[in-house]
Amino acid sequence: MLLKTKRTCSVVFAALLAASLVGCQNSDNADSTSSKANLDDPAWKEAVTTPFGKYPETVTFSVGQMATNYTSLAGTPYAKDNATNNVWTRYFKDKLNVQNTTKFEANDGADYGQKVSMAIVSGEIPDVMVVPDYATLQQLYENDLIADLTDAYDKTASDRIKEIYDSYGGRVLDSAKFDGKLMAIPTTEISHGPGILWLRKDWMDQLGLKEPKTMEDVENIVSQFIEKDPGKNGPGKTVGLVVDNENVADISGGQYSLNNIFALYGAFPKQWIDDGSGKAVYGSVQPEMKPALAKLADMYKKGLIDRQFAVRTGDDRKALLTGGKSGSFLDNWWGSWTVADSLKLNKDAQWVSYVAPKAEDGSLTMFTGNPTSSYLVVRKGFEHPELAVKMISLQYDYQRYQEKDEATLKAFDDYSAHNVSGSPIIVNIDYYDAFYRNVDTMKQALETGDTSKLISNMDISNYNSYKKYVDSEKKGEAPDPNAWAGYTASITTASMVKDASIKEINPLFFGTTPSMSLKWPTLTKMELEMYLKIITGEQTPDAFDKFVDSWKKTGGDIITKEVNDALASK
Numbered sequence: 001m002l003l004k005t006k007r008t009c010s011v012v013f014a015a016l017l018a019a020s021l022v023g024c025q026n027s028d029n030a031d032s033t034s035s036k037a038n039l040d041d042p043a044w045k046e047a048v049t050t051p052f053g054k055y056p057e058t059v060t061f062s063v064g065q066m067a068t069n070y071t072s073l074a075g076t077p078y079a080k081d082n083a084t085n086n087v088w089t090r091y092f093k094d095k096l097n098v099q100n101t102t103k104f105e106a107n108d109g110a111d112y113g114q115k116v117s118m119a120i121v122s123g124e125i126p127d128v129m130v131v132p133d134y135a136t137l138q139q140l141y142e143n144d145l146i147a148d149l150t151d152a153y154d155k156t157a158s159d160r161i162k163e164i165y166d167s168y169g170g171r172v173l174d175s176a177k178f179d180g181k182l183m184a185i186p187t188t189e190i191s192h193g194p195g196i197l198w199l200r201k202d203w204m205d206q207l208g209l210k211e212p213k214t215m216e217d218v219e220n221i222v223s224q225f226i227e228k229d230p231g232k233n234g235p236g237k238t239v240g241l242v243v244d245n246e247n248v249a250d251i252s253g254g255q256y257s258l259n260n261i262f263a264l265y266g267a268f269p270k271q272w273i274d275d276g277s278g279k280a281v282y283g284s285v286q287p288e289m290k291p292a293l294a295k296l297a298d299m300y301k302k303g304l305i306d307r308q309f310a311v312r313t314g315d316d317r318k319a320l321l322t323g324g325k326s327g328s329f330l331d332n333w334w335g336s337w338t339v340a341d342s343l344k345l346n347k348d349a350q351w352v353s354y355v356a357p358k359a360e361d362g363s364l365t366m367f368t369g370n371p372t373s374s375y376l377v378v379r380k381g382f383e384h385p386e387l388a389v390k391m392i393s394l395q396y397d398y399q400r401y402q403e404k405d406e407a408t409l410k411a412f413d414d415y416s417a418h419n420v421s422g423s424p425i426i427v428n429i430d431y432y433d434a435f436y437r438n439v440d441t442m443k444q445a446l447e448t449g450d451t452s453k454l455i456s457n458m459d460i461s462n463y464n465s466y467k468k469y470v471d472s473e474k475k476g477e478a479p480d481p482n483a484w485a486g487y488t489a490s491i492t493t494a495s496m497v498k499d500a501s502i503k504e505i506n507p508l509f510f511g512t513t514p515s516m517s518l519k520w521p522t523l524t525k526m527e528l529e530m531y532l533k534i535i536t537g538e539q540t541p542d543a544f545d546k547f548v549d550s551w552k553k554t555g556g557d558i559i560t561k562e563v564n565d566a567l568a569s570k
Helices: 002-020 042-049 087-096 110-122 134-142 150-156 159-166 171-175 201-207 215-228 259-264 289-301 314-322 333-337 386-402 406-417 439-448 457-474 481-499 516-535 543-569
Strands: 059-066 098-106 128-131 196-200 272-274 280-282 328-331 351-354 364-367 375-378 502-505
Touching: 042 150, 059 110, 087 098, 087 386, 087 406, 098 110, 098 386, 110 128, 110 134, 128 134, 128 386, 134 375, 150 386, 159 386, 196 201, 196 215, 196 333, 201 215, 201 351, 215 328, 259 289, 259 364, 280 543, 289 516, 289 543, 328 333, 333 351, 333 481, 351 481, 375 386, 386 457, 406 457, 439 457, 439 481, 457 481, 516 543
Parallel strands: 059 098, 059 128, 364 502
Antiparallel strands: 128 375, 196 328, 196 351, 272 280
């Protein structure tokens, strides 16, 4: 629901912004007081051409900043911290000699997007800010309001930052390029991995059921759960697969979504996929959808899908699982957090993750999600466009991997303990395969106690948490639910995914088009109704053909053309 709302807001915002930018001029009146670089001075030359070179004079920059709740630091040594004087701003000042001023500050989400919109329309753009979507980035470029960061990235992005972006195979950086120029530093969305099947292992053991591999195995297990009632819920009261009625298909992985079953039929709903000729087509209206929907309707008819799923709330779904009414659901690799409360209610509940159902060749196909979402931009005319690149190099490379000063790391840990950020730049930059990249190294460290090969400060922090869980298991103590969830997601499930045969489908388009602002909400509603009516048997699978025809006539064909035009213009 959150994603749906965010997308709708983005579409509407893009339309408003496009209208407002007519006549908007390049802004050079921001309140920057940055020092000019003297490239004859070796110190200045090093500062503007290297990732971690410190400016010889303080460079001040204005920023559009996401608000941080500093009140939770009351009673700590950081009680007087604020947006321009906190653990991060002091770190930037110490390492790079840069200091932020706040052009505007807003809460994450719609509030922040509105402030960005107002800044752009007024021509009062901060020197540095994060814009929430591609449409905004595109409008800023088309109106010549942001700096070309190509040269800055080449010279001042650290080797690790470049390696991280390379792990996406160009999909992330290319999204921020216009006419061959890098116009923003895009945030990265690490792989969600494939959909993970979570089952009650203690129920399977009671019934003598083996690890599932195929779709038939999955159906048999869920059927046995319902018929033989290992949870002792009473006849007819055990529920089948728990499914999200608003996200029957969702982003890659997807909590309570059925992406894995659609993929078995070669169907990739809600994704703009390659039709084999390089053209984008919308996955939800492709022929492969019909047999997949017929299969789901058959499962629903047999009770293998929760018969009440169409009316369940999010709380209902979680309660079915943690309360022992259902023993099966599809989720992401972090699905252990969804059912962590089970351990509080029933000490015998044992949830186990599986890469399933698989195809005949033992593989599982997933579509990759949007590799990026927001973008870090620099105002055209700002004296130091490299400053943004240097800051992300410091924040997402040096501080994470190279900083060894214990007092400095403790200050960041203290902030994390109070769930406070403070950085003027809120994006995320991490490897595509971050969730299972170092799992083997972590497992070896847990087995030997030797942490010398753990490469990031975050790894050390995670090691301490996992070690606590492993030690409690060895002692036969009841596991802490949160510690169990963290270990199960990041070690057990990550290892399984790393070793599995996973095929990836890369969608071609994640942006918006002009007609989406008016037509997409109606098309989305039509699509959701189609899923619910066919799966629950209110309509037969043949109704899919009528849906496709209506979807095309109601604007789908126009939007498909616009999507392909947008791709061709890149």
